[in-house]
Amino acid sequence: QLVENYNFTLPKGFARSVINMDELLHLEDDLAFNLEQYVEALSQKANTIRMGIQEMTTRYEERIEPELNPAWNPFNSYSLIRHMQADWMMWQLYMEKPAGQENLDSLNSKMLELPEHSDLKDAAEGIRRAQKIYNMSASDVAKGLLDGVQYNASLTARDCLEMGRYLMNQTRWIKAKEWITAGMQALTRIDDHQPELQELTGTSKVELLTTLGQVLVKLNMSEAALQAYQAALKESPYDAKLLQEFRLAETELLTRPAIHDSSQDDIPDAHDLPNCCSGRCELPRKLRLYCLYNTTASSFLRLAPIKMEILSLDPYIVLFHDVVSPRKMQRIRAETKPYLIPSTTYNPHLNAYRVINSRTSKSVWLEWDMNNDTKELTIMLEDATSLNINSSEMFQVMNYGVGGLFNIHADSLLTDEERFIGPADRIATALFYLSDVPQGGGTVFPYLNLTVFPQAGSVLFWYNLDTRGNEDLSTIHGGCPVIVGSKWVMSKWIYDMGQEFRKPCYDLGTPQNKDFGTF
Ligand SMILES: O=C(O)CCC(=O)C(=O)O
Numbered sequence: 001q002l003v004e005n006y007n008f009t010l011p012k013g014f015a016r017s018v019i020n021m022d023e024l025l026h027l028e029d030d031l032a033f034n035l036e037q038y039v040e041a042l043s044q045k046a047n048t049i050r051m052g053i054q055e056m057t058t059r060y061e062e063r064i065e066p067e068l069n070p071a072w073n074p075f076n077s078y079s080l081i082r083h084m085q086a087d088w089m090m091w092q093l094y095m096e097k098p099a100g101q102e103n104l105d106s107l108n109s110k111m112l113e114l115p116e117h118s119d120l121k122d123a124a125e126g127i128r129r130a131q132k133i134y135n136m137s138a139s140d141v142a143k144g145l146l147d148g149v150q151y152n153a154s155l156t157a158r159d160c161l162e163m164g165r166y167l168m169n170q171t172r173w174i175k176a177k178e179w180i181t182a183g184m185q186a187l188t189r190i191d192d193h194q195p196e197l198q199e200l201t202g203t204s205k206v207e208l209l210t211t212l213g214q215v216l217v218k219l220n221m222s223e224a225a226l227q228a229y230q231a232a233l234k235e236s237p238y239d240a241k242l243l244q245e246f247r248l249a250e251t252e253l254l255t256r257p258a259i260h261d262s263s264q265d266d267i268p269d270a271h272d273l274p275n276c277c278s279g280r281c282e283l284p285r286k287l288r289l290y291c292l293y294n295t296t297a298s299s300f301l302r303l304a305p306i307k308m309e310i311l312s313l314d315p316y317i318v319l320f321h322d323v324v325s326p327r328k329m330q331r332i333r334a335e336t337k338p339y340l341i342p343s344t345t346y347n348p349h350l351n352a353y354r355v356i357n358s359r360t361s362k363s364v365w366l367e368w369d370m371n372n373d374t375k376e377l378t379i380m381l382e383d384a385t386s387l388n389i390n391s392s393e394m395f396q397v398m399n400y401g402v403g404g405l406f407n408i409h410a411d412s413l414l415t416d417e418e419r420f421i422g423p424a425d426r427i428a429t430a431l432f433y434l435s436d437v438p439q440g441g442g443t444v445f446p447y448l449n450l451t452v453f454p455q456a457g458s459v460l461f462w463y464n465l466d467t468r469g470n471e472d473l474s475t476i477h478g479g480c481p482v483i484v485g486s487k488w489v490m491s492k493w494i495y496d497m498g499q500e501f502r503k504p505c506y507d508l509g510t511p512q513n514k515d516f517g518t519f
């Protein structure tokens with residue numbers, strides 16, 4: 001059976017895996033249908049009222065028409081009194097009774113299933129990181145131009161405004177300004193302005209201009225800030241609150257010394273991914289890429305060679321091609337989907353696993369013998385690598401989220417000293433690509449200038465430790481943000497212990513003095 005990750009409650013983490021998106025789309029569909037029924041109930045009520053009015057109008061005309069009703073007789077006096085005494089009370093009750101109460105109840109019952117503010121923050125952070133790593137402007141992202149590829153999709157002005165607000169909360173003023181400006185551009189893209197609807201779920205020029213003013217004040221751009229406020233006031237001249245805000249900003253800008261508000265714009269994220277994520281790194285490869293059929297790693301490969309692509313010899317990094325069948329991948333994805341939970345990362349200082357923003361995926365652990373697929377893949381890996389896979393961690397299946405990434409890290413966990421006195425460490429990593437990724441999502445090795453783009457069915461394999469069993473920093477790596485698609489991978493971390501007869505340590509002399517300065 002599937003192994004539960006850790007025994008504590010985690011947030012839903014909608015943005016941490018794109019597999020949740022189909023659930024959300026279903027929910028959206030249900031809610032829209034419910035709203036349609038609500039409209040139906042409202043119009044039925046309006047119809048009933050309209051018919052009631054019609055009936056009353058007819059009666060009224062009958063009553064005041066002298067030919068039809070020459071004299072007030074006791075009968076119609078009675079009827080009028082009865083009607084006025086009882087019917088208007090009924091109308092009062094009818095008007096008070098909310099139409100579509102069931103639909104409102106139904107919406108209320110679904111509120112807990114909706115994404116929360118923390119999910120919005122996760123998604124916004126995913127966009128921020130992807131934007132930074134792929135060097136995309138806010139205006140391009142908003143127009144659906146993602147790292148050079150134009151998609152038939154765009155963000156609304158409100159989407160952009162909320163990105164701006166998220167960045168303002170982080171005191172990233174420059175980026176916030178870009179997003180709010182993108183919001184203004186988005187506003188000009190829509191043609192029908194339905195004011196009430198816009199107020200409900202959209203945004204307005206005034207709101208965007210006011211927010212822009214706030215950001216410009218923080219950026220000390222006095223003139224531009226006042227201009228933004230003035231433009232907002234021109235749109236909405238009788239807005240007392242806005243006028244007050246404008247006056248305050250004016251006073252602040254005119255009286256305070258030109259100090260810069262603190263800004264996080266230039267502060268790098270820890271272990272951020274390098275620009276190589278687009279695969280456009282210019283440095284020449286040390287090795288000319290080549291491919292072969294591996295028939296020697298195990299005797300079985302003489303019967304069934306494995307297609308192998310050598311990406312680097314030192315450190316040793318290879319891709320095994322077409323080793324997971326489409327059916328296997330489909331089964332693994334479908335079987336693990338309900339069990340995925342936000343991935344955690346071990347923090348040695350806190351001695352705890354935590355959900356953090358530098359690893360935005362959901363994952364689940366699988367025992368090697370969970371089913372035929374995992375058994376067969378274990379045997380395949382043993383054949384392909386010549387390593388003893390009995391000495392390894394469980395498989396970990398992962399699906400990445402919105403802008404999902406895994407920041408630069410080493411898979412090995414111990415220091416060289418610790419490793420030599422006992423505990424097992426991860427000598428090598430096998431990363432199974434269980435899906436293609438249309439754009440982004442490469443596995444990047446910053447020191448090697450290598451970006452490997454996922455190809456469904458292939459396995460990327462590399463050593464984290466060198467021939468002496470020491471940490472090989474050149475194989476630190478990360479998963480680049482997914483731009484488009486759903487990235488599924490499955491990792492297998494293989495231990496050094498247990499490989500003594502498969503891959504003994506060789507002392508190949510003093511290691512070359514590799515320069516691990518920056519990447
Ligand atoms: O998803 C990737 O490309 C990298 C994953 C990885 O580094 C890991 O699981 O250790």
Ligand SMILES: [Fe+2]
Binds near residue numbers: 409410411429477
């Ligand atoms: Fe890794």
